[in-house]
Amino acid sequence: MNFKKFRRLLGKTAFCLLLLLIVGYTVFPFYWAIVSSLKSGAALFKVEFWLSDPYWENYVAVFREQPFGRNILNSLFVSVSTVVVSLALALAAAYAIGRIQFRGRMLLLFMILGVSMFPQVAVLSGMFELINALGLYNNLLALSLSYMIFTLPFTVWVLTTFMRELPKELEEAAIVDGASPLAIVWHVFMPLMGPALVTTGLLAFIAAWNEFLFALTFTLSSEMRTVPVAIALISGASAYELPWGNIMAASVIVTVPLILLVLVFQRRIVSGLTAGAVKG
């Protein structure tokens, strides 16, 4: 009996250790970034796990030494416009695919899924030419436009999945009452799709906020850069003197709002992610 009790205790301890290990593994790198961002130049180069007195100068320096405020506004503009346009387009498309019977519907859906698997680099040169032809090089609209390639397939796919689960009787009643398809989308589906729209919008926002390849290639001046490009290209006096304090401060600034968003909408994000992958 005693042996069994001991084994149980051992099992419990091992489980707790496992939990601690998982939390440490996932949280430590970000914790370290925060600690490093609050260290002065000299303290930065000593490894200390606790912070004795926070040093805020790095956070000021990021905004002083490069147009980081402008970069944040750029990222916000690009992400929000991408989300709004792709949600509007995807909602109409999801209605058509989920509700209206037409030939080649499945083929269309698989084609959209196929586009979501596109490696971005495969369209890079064609996209470059398209953007030049439209005169959008080094313009934020180039990013909003090109980001459609990964936000649209994803939003269409998830919204179609949600649309299919809604009861058909609702819109049948609306059709009997003589509502137009647009009115049906607007008055019947919009209220019901609210949660789904928030989820997909949030995931599309994160994807657009984090995008790097297009943002790096289609912008030139530092005023036009989005946040990821700005952080990747922060440099010091020489390649061997990277201003790590500034880099960490910039990283914390752009990540904290994102983490808060994700934690607040935790459940929705998990359901959106799994709807996109598992149910598909």
Next chain:
Amino acid sequence: MPMLMVLALVAGWPLIKTIAYGFTDASLIDPESANFIGLDNFTYLLQDSYWWSSVWNTVVFAVVSVSLETVLGLIIALTLHAHFPGRGGLRAAILIPWAIPTVVSAQMWNWMYNDVFGVLNHVFLLLGLIDDPVAWTASPDTALLSIIIVDVWKTTPFMALLLLAGLQMLPQECYESARIDGVHPIKVFFRITLPLLKPTLMVAIIFRLLDALRVFDLVYVMSGNNHNTMSMSVYARQQLIDFGGLGFGSAASTLIFLIIALFTIMYLSVARVGRES
């Protein structure tokens, strides 16, 4: 449908253009004056040892990091599947790496990997695991491994959440009868959980493989255009933008597209099989 028009504009048209450029000697400065040169770009590409090393790096990166992610993700998913106080907190904690932008994770780890001031060298030296500080991202022996570790850290949460969703959909009856029969938990895992979870696992693995094969930002931020770690996407972008070889870079892009398309077709057939069963 307006959605289709936009998709054709941003996906269809650029793809066709890219493939078309692949057969020309176009340059970035003057794309108009391009001559058709047939398969020359492709034959040259297949002889370039840097292309092959980038293919090899990408494959190693994708296979190693996806396998590690699957194992770790499965462990975390099984942990989250158990009932214990603070489960919500753990789920929140594992979402943090997922929420952090890739570029930011790359920079955070770059700092931890720093050869002189990095926390990793400090801890490993204290523990006696290494005798001298290691230049993790610069040394050819450890550079690719360092990048893989960051990718595993960043994408394991996604894997864990997908697998957790799969675990929660499994029928409970099998587990109850196994418990009544007194089957050992490890046996239950290999005989019941793993076979039942196989469809979810397959989808998740292929999904992640596709993602890993097109890796760009992580490799680019962590080691730039270094040939020891260069991935296929970094190679194509370097040819295209830095060297201005619109035609040659497009040929590389087209080849990457074909490789990934092959995997996509596999994915679609697996997804279809999963849907029918």
